[in-house]
Amino acid sequence: MSKLNPSLPGLPADSEEGVPVSVRIRERLREQQRRFNANDNIADVLQPGDLEALLDEVTQKMQGVLDSMVIDTATDHNTGNTARRVAKMYLTEVFKGRYLPQPAITEFPNAERLNELMIVGPITVRSACSHHLCPVIGKIWIGVLPNQNTNVIGLSKYARLVEWVMARPQIQEEAVVQLADLIMEKTQPDGLAIVMQASHFCMSWRGVKEMDSRMLNSVMRGVFLKDATLRREFLSLIPK
Numbered sequence: 001m002s003k004l005n006p007s008l009p010g011l012p013a014d015s016e017e018g019v020p021v022s023v024r025i026r027e028r029l030r031e032q033q034r035r036f037n038a039n040d041n042i043a044d045v046l047q048p049g050d051l052e053a054l055l056d057e058v059t060q061k062m063q064g065v066l067d068s069m070v071i072d073t074a075t076d077h078n079t080g081n082t083a084r085r086v087a088k089m090y091l092t093e094v095f096k097g098r099y100l101p102q103p104a105i106t107e108f109p110n111a112e113r114l115n116e117l118m119i120v121g122p123i124t125v126r127s128a129c130s131h132h133l134c135p136v137i138g139k140i141w142i143g144v145l146p147n148q149n150t151n152v153i154g155l156s157k158y159a160r161l162v163e164w165v166m167a168r169p170q171i172q173e174e175a176v177v178q179l180a181d182l183i184m185e186k187t188q189p190d191g192l193a194i195v196m197q198a199s200h201f202c203m204s205w206r207g208v209k210e211m212d213s214r215m216l217n218s219v220m221r222g223v224f225l226k227d228a229t230l231r232r233e234f235l236s237l238i239p240k
C-alpha cells in the first residue's frame, strides 16, 4: 500500500495533485535541511511556474484574511482586488529578495592594484520588520578597502545587493550582517564597513508612535576592526 500524503490525506505520498505549492516548496527545503526564515532567500528551490502558483495561493489566503476582518470585498469597490494586490506586492515587490536569485555582479580587474578607502552611499533601504511586517526605510553607507589582488565590482552593484538583501522581512541587526557577509564573499576586500540608519514604522505608525527615533547600527570587518584610524576616517567621511 502506498504511503499517504501528510499534506493531503487520501493522496499517495508522491502525488503533487492538489498539494499547495508552498507545501511542496517547504518539503524541498526540509529535504535539503535548509532554513527558510523570513530573511532567507529560497530562489534556488523554486521551479518554473512556482512563483505564479504562489501568487494564486497567497491571494486566496489574503482573501481569507480580509473576510475574517469583516471587509466586504464583494461590494466594496476599493477592496475587490486587494487580496491580489497585496499578494503581488509581497511576492514580487517588497519581499522579492526572498524569491529572486541574487543579481549578477560585474567584476573588473583591479588593474591599478588600488587599495585605498572607497565609500558608496547613501543607498536607500526599503525593508520591513519581521515582527509586524511594517516598513523600514533608511539609508546605508558602505566603505570598502579593496585588496590589491582581487577584482573590484561595479558601483551600482552595491545598491543592487542592498536591495536584494533588504527586500525581505528583516531585523536591522541581522540585515547588515547578511549584507556584510555577502559583500565579503563577493569582493574579498581587506576591509568592509557598513553603517545603516533607518526609521521603523512599527515604532511610528503604531505601537509607541515615536515619530523621530531612528535605529543606527554598523558592522566592521577585516582591517576596519583592527585599525581605529581607518574606522575614524570612514565615519568622518559619512555625511552627518
Ligand SMILES: Nc1nc2c(ncn2[C@@H]2O[C@H](COP(=O)(O)OP(=O)(O)OP(=O)(O)O)[C@@H](O)[C@H]2O)c(=O)[nH]1
Residues within 6 Å of the ligand: 129, 130, 131, 170, 171, 172, 173, 200, 202, 203, 206, 207, 208
Ligand atoms: N532589535 C530590533 N527590534 C525591532 C526591529 N524592528 C522592530 N523591532 C521591535 O521588535 C518588537 C516586536 O515585538 P513585540 O514586543 O512582540 O511587539 P508588540 O507587542 O507589538 O510591541 P510594541 O511595538 O511595543 O507595541 C518591538 O519592540 C519592535 O519595536 C529591529 O530591526 N531590531
